[in-house]
Amino acid sequence: xxxxxxxxxxxxxTRGQQVTxxxxxxxxxxxxxxxxxxxxxxxxxxxxxxxxxERQRGNFPDRFSGHQxxxxxxxxxxxxxxLGDSALYLCASSxxxxxxxxxxxxxxxxxxxxx
Amino acid sequence: xxxxxxxxxxxxxxxxEDVTLDCVYETRDTTYYLFWYKQPPSGELVFLIRRxxxxxxxxxxxxxxxxxxxxxxxxxxxxxxxxVVDSAVYFCALSEESMNDYKLSFGAGTTVTVxx
Numbered sequence: 001x002x003x004x005x006x007x008x009x010x011x012x013x014t015r016g017q018q019v020t021x022x023x024x025x026x027x028x029x030x031x032x033x034x035x036x037x038x039x040x041x042x043x044x045x046x047x048x049x050x051x052x053x054e055r056q057r058g059n060f061p062d063r064f065s066g067h068q069x070x071x072x073x074x075x076x077x078x079x080x081x082x083l084g085d086s087a088l089y090l091c092a093s094s095x096x097x098x099x100x101x102x103x104x105x106x107x108x109x110x111x112x113x114x115x
Numbered sequence: 116x117x118x119x120x121x122x123x124x125x126x127x128x129x130x131x132e133d134v135t136l137d138c139v140y141e142t143r144d145t146t147y148y149l150f151w152y153k154q155p156p157s158g159e160l161v162f163l164i165r166r167x168x169x170x171x172x173x174x175x176x177x178x179x180x181x182x183x184x185x186x187x188x189x190x191x192x193x194x195x196x197x198x199v200v201d202s203a204v205y206f207c208a209l210s211e212e213s214m215n216d217y218k219l220s221f222g223a224g225t226t227v228t229v230x231x
Contacts, residue, residue, distance in 0.1 A: 033218065042119075042206055042221035043160070056217050088158055092219075103150060104219060106160035 002027060004107035006091050012113045013081050021076040021110045025093030031055075032074040033104060034066060035090040043090055049074050078112075086114045118142065119209050121222035129230050134194045136225050138207030141188065144168075146212035149183065149190045150219065155203040163205075166190065197229045 005024045013019050025032050031050045035043035045058035049068035068074045072093075078085055088111050092104035120139045128134050140149065151163040164176065166183050173182050178198075182191045194201050204226050208219040 031217075035219075042223050043219070045218035045220070048217055058218060090160065092160075103162045103165050105162065106152075108157065108159040111158075 004091055004093050004105050006089075006107040006110050008110060009108070010111045010113075012115065014115050015081055015083060017081050018077065018079045019081060019112060021078075021089050021091075021112070022073065023076070023091030023093075023107060024073045025091075026095075026105050029093035029095045029105070030072050031094045032068060032072065033092045033094070034074070034076045035092065036060070037088040037090055037109070039087070046076070081114045083114050086112060088112075118220040119207050119222035121207055121225050123225045124223075125226045125228070127228045127230065128197055130199060131196050132229075134197050134201070134227055134229075136192045136194075136205050136207070136227070138190045138192065138222060139188055140190060140207070140209045142209060142211055144211040144213050148210040148212070150208040150210070151181070151190075151192045152206045152208060152221075153203045154206060154224070160206070164192070194227075197227075199229050199231050202227060202229045 004026050007022045023032055033048040034046040036046055037043040046060050046064055047057040047066055048055050052068045063079045065077045088109045090109045091107045094104045118141050122137055126134055147168045149166045153161045153163055164181055171183050171185060178195045180193045204224045206224045207222045210219050
């Protein structure tokens, strides 16, 4: 049973560029959440997708956008990259409508470096 | 406001010692869930334990145990007889059941180093 997968593993971009990160949820899961983890900090919630719609959003600017596809996979897009966007981006999936009861299973993350 | 506070930044122990990680949370919800995750150097967050707000029974699972006390809003986690493989960053997290709030709120993490 494949767990949560993310691609790419690492990415280097320059300021002002745009980036797309991808996530495939664990089999049987229908909800995908994205988190940003800066070095030495805990993960911060970006947004969550369920039934192909953004269900909840954290305190992130509109430069951060996402999408969920009919097969439940998801993309995170970041426009106009800033140096401060350098972080580990974690995708998490959950099941049963993503209620708080169900633990979120995390992928290995994408390490984004903005130069 | 920080919803989850992990006051310990780093803990270093010798193998076979017990390690207790502190977590204090803040919520107005009556229904909520608390979690502990482990993040080894590889970066992937690994789920360890979950507790809901209605169940204060403390349990032991292998070398892991936890102490949930609603009166002090604490959810402490203990690793018994630590091993080198336990070296990682440990995060406490809170999920609140209030309408339309599905996110996990994480603490800043505690780095545990177990020396052989």
